Amino acid sequence: MTTAVAALLVAVIYVLHQDFWFWREARPLVFGLLPIGLFYHVAYTLVTSLLLWTLVRMLWPAHLDTESSPSE
Amino acid sequence: MIPAAVVFIYLAVVLSIGIFAFRTRGRGADAEEFFLAGRSLGPAVFLLSLFGANMTAFSILGASGHAFANGIVTYGLMASSSALIIPLTLLVIGTRLWALGKQHGFMTPVQMFRDRWECGHIGTVIFAVQAVLLIPYIIIAVMGGGTTLRTVSNGLVPFWLGGAIVSLVVMGYVFLGGMRGTAWVNTVQTVLFLLFGAIAVTVVGVGIGGFGAAMEAMLAEPSTAPLLTRERISPWFFLSYMFIPLSSIAFPHISIFCLTARRLGHFRRTIVLYPIGILAIWLPSVFLGVVANRATDVPAIAAKLDARATLAAQAGTLPIEERDRLRARAAGDDVVLRLVEGYAPVWLAALLGAAVMAAVMASDSQILAMSTMFTEDVFTFYGGKRRFGEAVQVQTGRAFVVLLTIAAYTIAMQTPQSIFDVATQYAFAGYAALSPLLVAALFWKGSTRWGALASTAWAALAVLGVAVVQTVVPPPAAGAAVPILTVGAFDLIVRGPAGVMVLGFLPVVPMTIVSAILMIAVSKLTAAARPGETTLTRYFGHPGSAGQRRADVVRPAVIR
Numbered sequence: 056m057t058t059a060v061a062a063l064l065v066a067v068i069y070v071l072h073q074d075f076w077f078w079r080e081a082r083p084l085v086f087g088l089l090p091i092g093l094f095y096h097v098a099y100t101l102v103t104s105l106l107l108w109t110l111v112r113m114l115w116p117a118h119l120d121t122e123s124s125p126s127e
Numbered sequence: 128m129i130p131a132a133v134v135f136i137y138l139a140v141v142l143s144i145g146i147f148a149f150r151t152r153g154r155g156a157d158a159e160e161f162f163l164a165g166r167s168l169g170p171a172v173f174l175l176s177l178f179g180a181n182m183t184a185f186s187i188l189g190a191s192g193h194a195f196a197n198g199i200v201t202y203g204l205m206a207s208s209s210a211l212i213i214p215l216t217l218l219v220i221g222t223r224l225w226a227l228g229k230q231h232g233f234m235t236p237v238q239m240f241r242d243r244w245e246c247g248h249i250g251t252v253i254f255a256v257q258a259v260l261l262i263p264y265i266i267i268a269v270m271g272g273g274t275t276l277r278t279v280s281n282g283l284v285p286f287w288l289g290g291a292i293v294s295l296v297v298m299g300y301v302f303l304g305g306m307r308g309t310a311w312v313n314t315v316q317t318v319l320f321l322l323f324g325a326i327a328v329t330v331v332g333v334g335i336g337g338f339g340a341a342m343e344a345m346l347a348e349p350s351t352a353p354l355l356t357r358e359r360i361s362p363w364f365f366l367s368y369m370f371i372p373l374s375s376i377a378f379p380h381i382s383i384f385c386l387t388a389r390r391l392g393h394f395r396r397t398i399v400l401y402p403i404g405i406l407a408i409w410l411p412s413v414f415l416g417v418v419a420n421r422a423t424d425v426p427a428i429a430a431k432l433d434a435r436a437t438l439a440a441q442a443g444t445l446p447i448e449e450r451d452r453l454r455a456r457a458a459g460d461d462v463v464l465r466l467v468e469g470y471a472p473v474w475l476a477a478l479l480g481a482a483v484m485a486a487v488m489a490s491d492s493q494i495l496a497m498s499t500m501f502t503e504d505v506f507t508f509y510g511g512k513r514r515f516g517e518a519v520q521v522q523t524g525r526a527f528v529v530l531l532t533i534a535a536y537t538i539a540m541q542t543p544q545s546i547f548d549v550a551t552q553y554a555f556a557g558y559a560a561l562s563p564l565l566v567a568a569l570f571w572k573g574s575t576r577w578g579a580l581a582s583t584a585w586a587a588l589a590v591l592g593v594a595v596v597q598t599v600v601p602p603p604a605a606g607a608a609v610p611i612l613t614v615g616a617f618d619l620i621v622r623g624p625a626g627v628m629v630l631g632f633l634p635v636v637p638m639t640i641v642s643a644i645l646m647i648a649v650s651k652l653t654a655a656a657r658p659g660e661t662t663l664t665r666y667f668g669h670p671g672s673a674g675q676r677r678a679d680v681v682r683p684a685v686i687r
Contacts, residue, residue, distance in 0.1 A: 068211060072203070073366055081346055081355035088338040090355040093199040096207040097410060103211040104402040110218060111395050119226035120391045 057113050068106050072099065130468075131280035133477035134484050138296045141312045141488070145300020148308030158512075161305035161521045162234055162499040163387050170393040172314050177384050177397055178404045179313035180492035181213065181375060182320070189267070190409060194416030195459030196435070198354030201416065204368040206409035210402035212372035216562075218398050220376050221385040223569050225394070228386035231665075236382045236565070237504040243568045243666060244576035245658045247508070252580060253564070254504040256587045257379050260557040261493055262535060264378070268490030269294055269539035271460075275487050278464040279480040290539055293484075297491050298532040301498070302525050306387060309491045316485035321404070323482035324411040326475065327467055331415055331422075334470025338414075341421040350436075351420050367633035374558035374635075377565060380496035408486075412463065419462045425469035431457050439605065447601050490535075497531050498524040556593070560586035560638040563646045571650075572667055575657055578650030582642040589638045593627050596620075 077092040085094040159165055168176070194201040224239070233239045237257070241250035272293025273286040284292070300308050332338050345351040353359050375381050388394065422428045434456035438445075445453070467479045502524040506512065512520045563582055567574035596611055600622040603609050611627070612620040621628050629637045657663075 065211075065215065069369070072208060072211065072369060073362065074203075075362055077357075078362070079356050079358045081352065084339070084342055088342050090199055090342070092355075092357055093202055093414075096203045097406060099207045100210040100402045100406045103207070103214075104399060106211075107214050107218070107402065108399045110215075111398055114218070115395070116222050116226075116391075119222055 061110055061114055064106060064109070068099075068103060074099075129473050130477035130480045131276070131284065133474075134276065134279050134480050137481035137484060138292070141315065142296050142299050144312050144315065145302075145304035145308040148300075148304030148311060151307075158502070158517055158520050158524075159234070160307070161524060162495070162502070163383070164306040164310055166229065166387060167389045168310055168387045168393070169389060170396055172310050173388045173393045174397045174400060175317040176310040176313035176492075177381070178401065179317035179489055180380055180384055181209075182317065182404075182408055182486055182489055189460065190412040191416030191419070191463045192459035192461075194413040195419050195431075195462045196457070197359070198356070198417055199413065200357045200360045200365070202409060202413040203357070204365065205371070206405050206413065208369050209372040209375070210405045212369070213375045213405075214398040214401040216373070216376035217385070217394060217401070220565050220569060221382070222391060222394050224382055224385045224565075225388055225391060227666075234383070234386065235500050235503045236379055237500065240564065240568055240579060241508075243658065243662065244574070244579055245662055246576035246579075249576045249580045249583075250504065250508070253561075253583050254500055256557075256583050257561070258497060258500065259587070260554050260561075260590065261379065261497055262538065264554040265490045265493045265497075265531070265535040266539045268297070268487055268493075269536050271487035272484070273539070274461050275464065275480065275484050278461045278468070279477070279484075287540055290536060293488060294532050294536045297488055297494065298528055301491050301495050302528050305524075306495060309495050310387065312491060313489065316488065317404075319485045320482050321407050323479050324408055327415065327463065327471075327479050327482075328411045330471045330475060330479075331418065331466050334466075335418060335422060338418060341418050344421055345417075350439075354417055354420060361631060363631035364628075364633065367636050370559050370633075370635045370639050371555045372559075373562040373639060374555045377558040377562040378493075378496075378554075379500055380492040382565070383496050383499055384492065415463050415466055416459060419459065419466055422466055422469060425465055427465045428462065428469070431459060431462070450604070494528055494531055494535075498527045501527045556633070556635040556638055557586050557590040559635050560589060560642040562639065563643040566643075567646050567650070569666070572663055573650055573654065573657065574646060575650045575653045577653040577656055578646040578648075581645040581649040585642050585645050586638065589634065589641075593634050596622060596627050602626075 074092070074095050077095050080092065081090040083091055085091060089097065190201055190205065193204075224233075224236075227233055227239055231239075231242065233242070235254075237250045237254045240253055241247060269290045273288075273290030276284045276289025276292060277286050280289075300312055304311070335341050342355065345355060357365065376385075385394075419425075419428055420432065423432065434453045438450065438453045438457060464480060464483060467476045471479060502511075502520050506520060506523050511523065561583065564579050567578065567582075600609055600611065602624045603622065605624050608618070608621040608623045608628070610618045610621050612618075619630060627634050
């Protein structure tokens with residue numbers, strides 16, 4: 056269940072990268088200087104960080120820590 | 128001359144870091160210490176050096192140069208796509224590589240492939256393809272070094288000498304400090320660039336009369352307004368760039384870097400903060416590249432804009448040589464440096480030059496990775512370590528660093544393409560096509576060595592094909608395309624001004640998809656070649672059920 060939710064979240068964010076809705080517009084200039092298409096991708100970058108924080112909490116492979124200790 | 132002097136001081140500092148690493152740990156270091164810093168990097172150094180290893184001349188000079196010519200689309204093409212995919216691959220693949228490395232003693236991806244698929248010579252083929260694909264990435268740094276030193280010295284240091292100086296410095300600290308020295312230098316470099324990116328934006332913003340006014344002026348001008356939208360870029364082209372960041376984890380220097388963390392937990396912060404780092408470095412680079420189109424009071428930039436205008440007006444009638452000359456003049460790889468030079472006080476321009484140099488010199492990790500791969504995947508695998516001992520193994524790695532640097536420099540001096548083109552068309556596309564190998568090895572029991580060989584051969588041939596087409600067929604004028612392969616009335620493959628396109632996509636898309644298909648199809652056809660149960664249990668079995676560990680991977684029992 057957790058993996059399925061994570062996969063869905065990743066898929067949604069992946070698709071949102073293709074933002075055809077701001078393809079031909081420069082305005083509004085956000086903060087007076089960022090064209091909307093650029094601002095969208097800046098915001099997108101911040102959202103990916105949030106997504107990754109969520110994934111790290113949901114799917115952290117803690118079992119690898121115990122598996123990885125070498126037997127001497 | 129002040130900027131050049133500061134950059135030279137910076138070069139001396141990074142070289143001394145390599146010497147310091149050599150004195151503290153490097154002298155008499157064993158292979159694991161020299162090549163992987165003893166798998167003991169702490170969280171901050173791991174985060175900053177891994178990030179620094181991915182941020183190269185390409186992301187600073189290439190990104191601003193691309194944005195200068197193509198506008199804001201550059202950020203969406205490479206930055207926001209990387210912000211999602213690179214940390215995701217670190218989470219899914221990087222953590223697993225770290226655990227396998229710790230558990231079995233792997234130092235390179237090929238060691239893992241050989242063990243996972245119970246193969247020998249196929250691993251050597253994978254090594255060879257990885258090595259050939261990594262060379263262009265190293266060349267980018269030589270070119271970036273030459274461009275940067277030429278620019279900050281106002282042409283006093285020629286391109287060839289600048290490239291040579293940067294190559295020698297990088298070679299020096301990699302040779303002496305190994306992975307520890309490289310990681311420390313990368314950490315310093317990343318911090319430096321993060322700090323000075325913000326300063327560059329502020330200084331240029333003031334110098335240009337405010338970014339808001341610059342944007343309004345660009346929107347009012349028909350020739351620059353499209354740079355603030357993506358109307359000149361097709362959605363298929365844009366989508367293609369979502370495949371390119373898959374190359375990151377497949378690059379040996381990144382997968383090898385994953386093995387250097389002391390603890391698995393060090394990945395957590397790296398994964399979450401990675402997009403923030405991308406934002407902090409790429410946004411200034413791209414934004415300044417776009418804004419440079421308004422910096423007509425900076426003579427060097429005005430000359431670039433003139434060359435671009437001439438190309439746009441007369442491209443169809445100009446001889447190819449003249450078109451190439453104008454393209455080279457219009458190229459924006461040094462545009463950030465020109466901006467800073469035009470608007471910042473000399474002392475600040477000097478510090479910013481050093482910061483750009485920091486990013487340019489990120490080829491250290493690639494050079495070290497090549498050395499690690501050669502000594503582990505070839506020298507050790509074919510018996511060198513057994514015959515000559517570990518000390519000779521480390522010396523071999525150091526000798527390889529020297530030879531590789533000389534080779535990369537020689538090629539860089541004869542490669543006229545822009546930094547961005549070299550990177551995307553060769554190394555990035557090739558490694559993206561190799562990414563199915565990692566996924567299959569780590570997550571699909573049914574994969575076989577023959578599937579791996581098919582994917583690898585395809586990646587190599589596809590890169591070769593793209594290179595041949597781009598060399599044989601000269602780039603057409605802007606907006607035009609030369610058909611290469613036509614089916615009926617439909618152009619399947621064309622040569623556009625920026626490179627080869629397949630069905631409107633960059634070659635990286637079919638290369639990656641076909642590679643994955645080959646891995647699946649050939650593995651299914653050769654199911655009999657699946658590794659034995661012992662091997663599969665080591666990779667997919669119950670935690671703790673591992674059979675052989677660490678010592679068993681240096682040389683598999685059977686070489687196929």
